[in-house]
Amino acid sequence: MHRRIIVPSALAASLLLAIPASAADYVPGAPGIGDSYYPTAGNGGYDVSHYDLRLKYQPATDLLEGTATILATTTHNLSRFNLDLGLRASEVRVDGRRASFKATGEHELEIVPAVPLPKNRQVTVVVRYAGKPSEFKVGGWSAWHRTPDGGVAAQEPDSAAWWFPSNDHPRDKATFDVSVSVPDGTQAISNGVLQSQSSRLGWTRFNWRSNKPQAPYLATLAVGKFDITTDTTANGLPVLNAYSKDLGDHAGAARASIERTAEVTEWLEGAFGPYPFNALGGYVPNVTSGYALETQTRPFYSPRQFANGSNVSVVVHELAHQWYGDSVSVRDWKDIWINEGFARYAQWLWSEKEGEGTAQELADYVYAVRTAEDPFWTVKPGDPGPENQFHIAVYDRGALALQALRNEIGDEDFFTILKGWPQRFAHGDARVADFVRYAEEVSGEPLAELFDTWLYEPSKPAAGPSAASAAASPARTAAAPVEPKSWKKIAATNGVHEHDHR
DSSP: OOOOOOOOHHHHHHHHHHOSOOGGGOEEOOSSOOOSSOTTSSOSSEEEEEEEEEEEEETTTTEEEEEEEEEEEESSOEEEEEEEOOSEEEEEEETTEEOEEEEETTTEEEEEOSSOBOTTOEEEEEEEEEEOGGGOOBTTBOSEEEETTEEEEOOSSOOGGGTSOBOOSTTSOEEEEEEEEEETTOEEEOSSEEEEEEEETTEEEEEEEEEEEEOGGGOOEEEEOEEEEEEEOTTOOEEEEEEETTOGGGHHHHHHHHTTHHHHHHHHHHHHOSOOSSOEEEEEOOOSOOOEEOOTTSOEEOGGGGTTSOOHHHHHHHHHTTTBTTTEEESSGGGTHHHHHHHHHHHHHHHHHHTSOOHHHHHHHHHHHSOTTSGGGGSOTTSOOGGGTTOHHHHHHHHHHHHHHHHHHOHHHHHHHHHHHHHHTTTEEEOHHHHHHHHHHHHOSOOHHHHIIIIIOSSOOSSOTTHHHHTTOGGGGTSOOOOOTTHHHHHTTTTTTOOOBO
8 A cells, every 4th residue: 555645844855865765776687697608697686595486397288387485685776677587477576565577588577676676675576477398498499308207407507497587697596495296196306305295185295405505507307207216425415316217228327327426426525525515316307318417416317328328427527516516606607617627527537546547648638639620629618608618628628727737736736726616615606717816826836827728728739738747758648648448438428518409
């Protein structure tokens, strides 16, 4: 109810002095967060602290109905703001009051609150929405996979808009409660810890919680019929893995790989420091895609990752991302090297540990088999461009940069950096330049030239990453390096984050 108030002029003047800002001081939040590769990704004007998602999904029709409650804080005086959502909103409330809204662009939901929002205000936004996620596409591709018994949300660099409204950029992380109701006999898998499960009137509700900050694209939802295994690590972390019941010939290889999640994580703690989250696991739905994704605490794996047998290397890659990519995320998508270069290098370290080729042998091999004319060397891992964000050079040349760093500063400082970086920027975001400065800080050496050579020069470096050690043993690099035993397993994951264009 709006009431008209009449006051004497003197009192009115004093009240005006108490008002912190005029209407002119309130401006719309930007429709993008400011990413250099994806200008419309995310939104400006607020920071989200928590998402509470209450969903109902019918696999037979692909109908998803949801109520999202979003807790946020304004970062400037807002007259309106955007959320990223591809499904149709039916009602929006801001701090309990109905707000006007409209869908614009490919995935923007523009919201005008009943009353402008001052800076540093804690705000509650409730959005009711519904739709069929498989019918929503951006640029011809979808982050939603239909399966014979349900659906799955998993994609990079964005996937949230297919199933919930968000500020969809890694720069704005939040905690999550995801509650999903599905028909009895069907399961709903998400991130974190399963808090509870209950059934009523033919529907079963699964309640999941992620208690550490999580980028929206790292939130996942999988609905279907799964075989589920559970365990607890030596440190008490709950482990939950899920496999579609209809994986066919891939089922055995998938289990033989993913059931080693706890073992791989324990080993990665030796390289990267304490595991940063409260749960572990992975899931393999019956999708036709070929990629995997580091969805937080519970990576997504396509069955095709195991078409040639078990592949623990891809598990190493996605679990390494829990430190490099999930806990410490990209500040801007051009900083993708601090995700992918390190996840690939973790595969090289696993190969070294398994006796199937040292990181140095893998580096020598990569350097030798790519001629100077190979376009591979024209891609700059430190800023590859949106068209090359998941190019193999970001992975392999990115890992070469780390081996070059290791040779330059020695193992002691190198592994101190690998462990210290996820602690320094835990549950936050960072840039490539931040890593360069951190490496210089720890090692006490100037490293800008080294990183420029391996991450930014669009040509093959004159000397390989073993140059520092070759001087002491020239014969070591005289012959062409032999293909390491692990090479084919690692190469099998080269398309690990490729998009599906449909």
